[in-house]
Amino acid sequence: MTIQTVGIIGAGTMGNGIAQACAVVGINVVMVDVSDAAVQKGIATVAASLDRLIKKEKISAADKDAALAHIQGSTRYEDLQKADLVIEAATENHALKLKILQQVDALVPPQVIIASNTSSISITQLAASTSRAERFIGMHFFNPVPMMALVEIIRGLQTSDETHERVKQLAERLGKTPITVKNAPGFVVNRILVPMINEAFFVLAEGLATPEDIDAGMKLGCNHPIGPLALADMVGLDVCLAVMEVYLKEFGDSKYRACPLLKEYVAAGRLGRKSGRGVYAY
Structure with a gap:
């Protein structure tokens, strides 16, 4: 099943970068953060990034408008229920990520894949904190997300082949080059x-x-x-x-x-x- 809507938790540097990468290829995005100010700042960052691409004549003004139309900002985790995949892109803090992931796990339908953009925390351990360990995976983007071609896809011990394949296909749809990595501190690049x-x-x-x-x-x-x-x-x-x-x-x-x-x-x-x-x- 093709991923049509992506939920993103965190509207900061990584979150809004992932949102832009999804929106420009026509994927619907629900970007959630703790305050409306943070959400609006994230959307403004995407708009400014798209403006730079217009100046470089890589996209048109119509392309910018179409991309922004695909991004919905929210402060409500309940809005993530429409997503096929939720990517957690919060601060690199273990306790915070566990809290967020458990909240999301309790809210979204059981078939939804949950991914973490962590650069160092064990995917196996994070997966074990949810009720869908086989549908949990690491999706480590690199900064700046719209420019960097690489995505590390990290399989936890429990990650299913189907989950891996769907997330790999999404990365390719975003124009990225995915590499598959086993769970270990720092994965490959770091x-x-x-x-x-x-x-x-x-x-x-x-x-x-x-x-x-x-x-x-x-x-x-x-x-x-x-x-x-x-x-x-x-x-x-x-x-x-x-x-x-x-x-x-x-x-x-x-x-x-x-x-x-x-x-x-x-x-x-x-x-x-x-x-x-x-x-x-x-």
Whole structure:
């Protein structure tokens, strides 16, 4: 059965990005957040993103209007009952996600698939907190969602083949390239990416090169579009640290030890772009 309506919990950066990706291909969206202000801000962000595409002549004004017409904003979880798939895109907080998922599970019909956009939390564990573990899956989009082609589809231990196939087909319909991943801390991309960022901090701490030269080395030597330290500032140094601490706890392997300099920056409130200062000043 084709997914016609997608419910999205969270109208922030990831939520509104997923909403845009769905709406531009004609999928109906119900985007829910805790306040009308948050919902309206999310819809305004989508509109601004579509305006940029109009300026680049990638879409028309009519395309923008059609996409926005597919997005319904709401503060009521009850409005998710019409969805074929509900994607939880709330803050990366375990307790919060469990609370939201259990509320949604109790409200939506049993045939509805529930997905989490988590980047680190166990899909198997989240699935077990619901009454539909076989219809629960991870759908990890990358930021900015409208631009990034990848979606990690994470199968929990209980996820059925049918659920996996339907979600994979949806990702392809969105114009994304899905990769299927087993449940494990950090899945695939962040499992490789965040330790690389952490190693860049060790290189910086040891004084081997300046931040600018470290980033230039990885951009020019490995063809990365952005250097690891600049990327850390974009992601948030506190987020990078939290992920490394999860890896160390879950794997029990000292290779996931967070760099002391990364810890020091976070302790000083130098969290990256969002705080105005990280490795670089903004």
